[in-house]
Amino acid sequence: MQLANRLQPLRTNVFADMDRAKARARALGRDVIDLSLGSSDLPTPPHVLEAIAQSLPDPSTHGYLLFHGTRAFREAAAQWYMQKFGVAVDPETEVLPLVGSQEGTAHLPLAVLNPGDFALLLDPGYPSHAGGVYLAGGQIYPMPLRAENGFLPVFDDVPPPVLAQARMMVLSYPHNPTAAIAPLSFFQQAVEFCQRHDLVLVHDFPYADLHFSATPPPSVLQADPQKRCSIEFFTMSKSYNMGGFRVGYAIGNAELILALRQVKAAVDFNQYRGILNGAIAALTGPQDTVQTVVDTFRQRRDVFLSALHRIGWAVPIPHTAMYVWAKLPEPWGDRSVDFCTQLVEATGVAVSPGAGFGKSGEGYVRFALVHDPAILETAVDRIASFLTQ
Ligand SMILES: Cc1ncc(COP(=O)(O)O)c(C=O)c1O
Incomplete structure (x- = not known):
């Protein structure tokens, strides 16, 4: 079947490589900790759910x-x-x-x-x-x-x-x-x-x-x-x-x-x-739930950054919630896709390669802090063992 040329740039996507690597990690029986998607794990506020439920x-x-x-x-x-x-x-x-x-x-x-x-x-x-x-x-x-x-x-x-x-x-x-x-x-x-x-x-x-x-x-x-x-x-x-x-x-x-x-x-x-x-x-409605979201991500950021610093990965403190943008340590330099695919297959920790966000993102990875602090610490322990192997 002949499809439109405009589909081509949408097909070559490093996130598709990551999806395949995650699937391989699961097939190998790894317990996947997915820090690659910026999809919040926190619940929708109850008063919002109530308004939707009343509409149904x-x-x-x-x-x-x-x-x-x-x-x-x-x-x-x-x-x-x-x-x-x-x-x-x-x-x-x-x-x-x-x-x-x-x-x-x-x-x-x-x-x-x-x-x-x-x-x-x-x-x-x-x-x-x-x-x-x-x-x-x-x-x-x-x-x-x-x-x-x-x-x-x-x-x-x-x-x-x-x-x-x-x-x-x-x-x-x-x-x-x-x-x-x-x-x-x-x-x-x-x-x-x-x-x-x-x-x-x-x-x-x-x-x-x-x-x-x-x-x-x-x-x-x-x-x-x-x-x-x-x-x-x-x-x-x-x-x-x-x-x-x-x-x-x-x-x-x-x-x-x-x-x-x-x-x-x-x-x-x-x-x-x-x-x-x-x-x-x-x-x-009440906006205190927004503050709860920010406080939750602040706590996660603090735990995650201390853990990264403890293993010797120097990352500047972000002032925006949800993501940590980290320059790759040597010898990974400009190989963010290799780093991410090999990391998830070896440890189950999935993060996003900087190259997926554009050419100037190469050399970095993005962590999405979409898990509880204890899971984030486990992820960093696994990253440490990967980096020293
Ligand atoms: C910059 C940016 N724009 C848009 C979105 C998606 O927003 P929505 O869920 O409203 O489509 C995201 C989600 O991560 C994002 O980071």
């Missing part, structure tokens, strides 16, 4: 949800932005519910790029940002992130011929996988740069709450309150442990929101109304 028997929730979801959901999102970031958002034209934020960031390039146009992406970055550009027939210009620049891109390094053909730039801070945080001044520069070069500025913001810093990470809308060129994506997956429910939203420039809505109208009928009701309960 109600027949008015059972039909297609047309247009752009419910007004109540869009208002809850707008209110959350006002409370958190002091940015006024029109719930009618500037908010769009999504079937998870990945769906939105992957669909947006279809609304923005013509075939051959460039998207400027973070390298390393979240793989579906690249996937969406490939599906839209666009070209990717990877903006390398280096430790010496705090894992922030240098906009002026983008070559003028690329800029001339570029239509969008995608940022995402707090950053997966490096755990870097960007200050408001960085977003102000990004807005200025995007306006100067007529680029759409996309900010994927799933870790808005998952940070340990005194000041919360900024929203791009604080740097572009008039929403001249920016669109931001927030998900319920991380702050409220709702990854499996698939719900998030886009917020920002009305023209972009409408364009994304038009793409989605050809693809889906929105998330189930009952799940949107759960998301409303999450956004408008």
Whole structure:
């Protein structure tokens, strides 16, 4: 069967190599400790589950949800932005519910790029940002992130011929996988740069709450309150442990929101109304559960980092929850895929190779702290024996 060429870049994926290595480890009888996926192991808050449960028997929730979801959901999102970031958002034209934020960031390039146009992406970055550009027939210009620049891109390094053909730039801070945080001044520069070069500025913001810093990470809308060129994506997956429910939203420039809505109208009928009701309960209800998530990840980070330091693996302390981005010790240097496939087959500990997040991720691995402290310590013991074998 002949399939579309656009599938090719989606097929060569190092995470598929990792999945095969995990399967081999299981077949060898290894007890797999999976630190490779950023899927939270923590439960969805009870008041959110209750709101969904109450919706289930109600027949008015059972039909297609047309247009752009419910007004109540869009208002809850707008209110959350006002409370958190002091940015006024029109719930009618500037908010769009999504079937998870990945769906939105992957669909947006279809609304923005013509075939051959460039998207400027973070390298390393979240793989579906690249996937969406490939599906839209666009070209990717990877903006390398280096430790010496705090894992922030240098906009002026983008070559003028690329800029001339570029239509969008995608940022995402707090950053997966490096755990870097960007200050408001960085977003102000990004807005200025995007306006100067007529680029759409996309900010994927799933870790808005998952940070340990005194000041919360900024929203791009604080740097572009008039929403001249920016669109931001927030998900319920991380702050409220709702990854499996698939719900998030886009917020920002009305023209972009409408364009994304038009793409989605050809693809889906929105998330189930009952799940949107759960998301409303999450956004408008008690927020102490979010603090519990952050505290849980802080404890895990402390335990995991002390264990890594104890075995002599020097890793800087991340100020973002959930991930640890670690430079590989010698002799593994630039062989992150070999390291990860051999580690999981030998010990059962699965981690993500930095190369899976882009060329500039090579030489690193990403640990997702999605297990209890005791399991994290066992994982580090196994890593120590692997490194010394
Ligand atoms: C940067 C980034 N964007 C999006 C997602 C996925 O979010 P959602 O569950 O809303 O699709 C993740 C999940 O790990 C992520 O790290």
